[in-house]
Amino acid sequence: MIFASLISRPVRTLVSVLAVALEVTMILVIVGLTTGIAKESGRRIVGVGADILLQGPNSSYMLALSSGTLPVAIGGKVKSDVPGVKAVAPVLLQTNSQGGLDLVYGIDPVSFEAVGGPFHFLDGQMFSKPGEIVVDDLYARSKKLRPGARIELLSQTFTVSGIVENGKGARLFLPIGLAQEMTGAANKATLFYVKVDEGQDVDAVKTAIEKFLQGYKVTRMSDLMSQMAPSKIPGLEPFLRTVVFIAVAVGVLVIFLSMYTTITERTREIGILRSLGASKTYIVVLIFEESIVVCLLGVIVGVFASKMVAGTIVKVFPTLIVTMTAEWYLKAAGFALLSGIIGSFYPSLKAAKLDPIEALAYE
Amino acid sequence: MSKCRAILETVDLRKTYRLGDVDVEALRGVNLRIRETELAAIMGPSGCGKSTLMHLLGAMAKPTGGRVLINGRDIAMMNDGQRTEVRRKQIGFVFQKFNLLPILTARGNIEVARTIQGTARGDGHDEHLAELLRLLMIEDKMGRKPSKLSGGEQQRVAIARAVVNRPAILLADEPTGALDSKNSEIVLNMFRELNRKFKQTIILVTHNPELAAYTDRLIEMRDGLVVHDSNPVGDEEISTLVI
Numbered sequence: 194m195i196f197a198s199l200i201s202r203p204v205r206t207l208v209s210v211l212a213v214a215l216e217v218t219m220i221l222v223i224v225g226l227t228t229g230i231a232k233e234s235g236r237r238i239v240g241v242g243a244d245i246l247l248q249g250p251n252s253s254y255m256l257a258l259s260s261g262t263l264p265v266a267i268g269g270k271v272k273s274d275v276p277g278v279k280a281v282a283p284v285l286l287q288t289n290s291q292g293g294l295d296l297v298y299g300i301d302p303v304s305f306e307a308v309g310g311p312f313h314f315l316d317g318q319m320f321s322k323p324g325e326i327v328v329d330d331l332y333a334r335s336k337k338l339r340p341g342a343r344i345e346l347l348s349q350t351f352t353v354s355g356i357v358e359n360g361k362g363a364r365l366f367l368p369i370g371l372a373q374e375m376t377g378a379a380n381k382a383t384l385f386y387v388k389v390d391e392g393q394d395v396d397a398v399k400t401a402i403e404k405f406l407q408g409y410k411v412t413r414m415s416d417l418m419s420q421m422a423p424s425k426i427p428g429l430e431p432f433l434r435t436v437v438f439i440a441v442a443v444g445v446l447v448i449f450l451s452m453y454t455t456i457t458e459r460t461r462e463i464g465i466l467r468s469l470g471a472s473k474t475y476i477v478v479l480i481f482e483e484s485i486v487v488c489l490l491g492v493i494v495g496v497f498a499s500k501m502v503a504g505t506i507v508k509v510f511p512t513l514i515v516t517m518t519a520e521w522y523l524k525a526a527g528f529a530l531l532s533g534i535i536g537s538f539y540p541s542l543k544a545a546k547l548d549p550i551e552a553l554a555y556e
Numbered sequence: 557m558s559k560c561r562a563i564l565e566t567v568d569l570r571k572t573y574r575l576g577d578v579d580v581e582a583l584r585g586v587n588l589r590i591r592e593t594e595l596a597a598i599m600g601p602s603g604c605g606k607s608t609l610m611h612l613l614g615a616m617a618k619p620t621g622g623r624v625l626i627n628g629r630d631i632a633m634m635n636d637g638q639r640t641e642v643r644r645k646q647i648g649f650v651f652q653k654f655n656l657l658p659i660l661t662a663r664g665n666i667e668v669a670r671t672i673q674g675t676a677r678g679d680g681h682d683e684h685l686a687e688l689l690r691l692l693m694i695e696d697k698m699g700r701k702p703s704k705l706s707g708g709e710q711q712r713v714a715i716a717r718a719v720v721n722r723p724a725i726l727l728a729d730e731p732t733g734a735l736d737s738k739n740s741e742i743v744l745n746m747f748r749e750l751n752r753k754f755k756q757t758i759i760l761v762t763h764n765p766e767l768a769a770y771t772d773r774l775i776e777m778r779d780g781l782v783v784h785d786s787n788p789v790g791d792e793e794i795s796t797l798v799i
Contacts, residue, residue, distance in 0.1 A: 471640070553655065
């Protein structure tokens with residue numbers, strides 16, 4: 194009966210299924226994008242290969258929000274005076290908003306590679322001349338860049354000298370000296386990546402740095418990863434809750450409208466069922482089951498649509514990452530079913546309350 | 557006269573509708589007994605209260621006053637849930653406009669009644685259904701939707717749906733009202749066969765005098781009252797009647 198009803202009203206069924214699919218897609222893609230980008234940022238920072246992150250007092254875990262306030266010389270002092278430190282790499286961060294939003298690392302290649310190992314060049318080489326920049330493969334693909342290509346960044350024109358494998362902190366790398374010159378922060382760095390000697394206890398070295406530079410922020414990289422979890426990012430949870438609320442609201446309204454109109458269309462059918470002895474519960478369950486089937490179909494379509502949308506996003510914007518986890522698949526399905534239940538609640542009660550005689554007389 | 561059992565009885569049955577500020581008395585004290593296995597026709601002009609009576613006998617509505625006893629149980633005192641159960645277990649309806657579910661096939665329409673009733677497959681129910689379909693000559697129509705059936709065929713499917721759960725009483729409201737004379741005759745003969753073969757108690761409500769020829773008993777109504785009964789059930793005739 195449920196399937197016969199859905200098939201007999203194909204347009205209504207299709208629109209309802211697509212609306213639920215939109216709800217599921219909206220949840221999965223937006224959550225996948227935000228969590229994907231957050232997780233990928235964390236993965237890239239870990240990919241630097243450091244053990245400890247040294248920042249100025251009151252700095253944010255959100256590196257892009259930090260500014261260059263630390264003297265570069267601190268790095269040398271830490272390396273020479275704190276036992277167990279193998280290498281220290283100063284990094285001056287800049288945020289480029291031309292043609293996107295990108296984090297740019299101003300680095301000293303020697304100390305940076307001493308901390309995390311050498312860059313893996315896929316094409317070209319490290320910057321060596323003024324105005325040269327190194328980009329990672331995802332950025333190069335998204336902007337269709339090759340070595341020798343010119344790009345506008347930070348209100349300047351750069352020439353790409355090389356393309357490296359992604360996962361080394363940022364997607365764009367400049368000489369730290371140039372970065373300092375551009376920002377007027379001579380001999381300053383935003384942060385330092387610290388590598389401890391092999392076999393050294395990272396916590397012991399961290400404590401030693403904290404003693405040496407009192408008031409500075411010293412973080413184990415493994416702790417930083419947990420700090421960068423999507424749930425810890427300021428504003429992300431409320432944002433995701435808002436997205437889910439809007440998506441569920443869309444689902445509820447569509448299911449409500451669909452079921453409400455179907456009750457009106459099927460008044461006579463309900464009268465027939467009541468005359469055959471169908472109880473009010475039977476009618477309520479029938480409407481609920483129908484909306485649940487619509488929602489389940491919507492979930493299936495929504496999951497496929499989400500995968501297609503995610504694939505398209507990654508193809509068109511290679512620097513964007515969409516992470517769709519099993520947890521969120523289940524949550525999206527749950528929200529879709531919830532919207533089906535809420536949306537069909539009133540229509541099902543309305544149907545159950547129909548007087549059989551009046552319903553049978555309905556034309 | 558041999559003793560019989562009254563399967564249905566009304567006592568001073570009344571129904572008043574409110575239309576705007578006016579009370580309309582559709583039934584003004586109907587007293588009626590229907591014998592088990594009887595095929596009776598309730599006749600009368602439009603507006604005489606036939607359909608209202610049928611709705612009350614079929615537990616579709618509550619009377620304003622009086623009693624409706626089915627197998628001795630007063631359904632006038634029942635709540636909606638209890639009346640629904642009576643409809644499910646004791647009553648079969650056949651309507652003038654067939655009232656088949658257009659989205660289902662003929663088989664689906666019959667199965668829906670079995671699903672609502674919770675009739676298990678087996679236990680002789682399938683054999684009963686097969687016998688019904690043979691009797692109604694619609695075995696080969698089961699895969700068709702109502703829109704692909706003639707009026708007569710639709711009504712026969714509706715009859716099969718109404719009696720598939722072996723209800724105590726089959727109520728038919730103007731069952732031939734939407735049929736041509738040929739199909740009317742077929743359908744009426746089938747009611748006769750159902751009554752004879754399955755001992756099915758049937759009450760036909762009609763304003764068509766020709767229909768009376770197919771029944772055992774003719775009850776005439778006018779202005780909300782029974783004005784003539786061709787074969788009334790006397791007190792002395794009743795063996796077991798719970799009031």
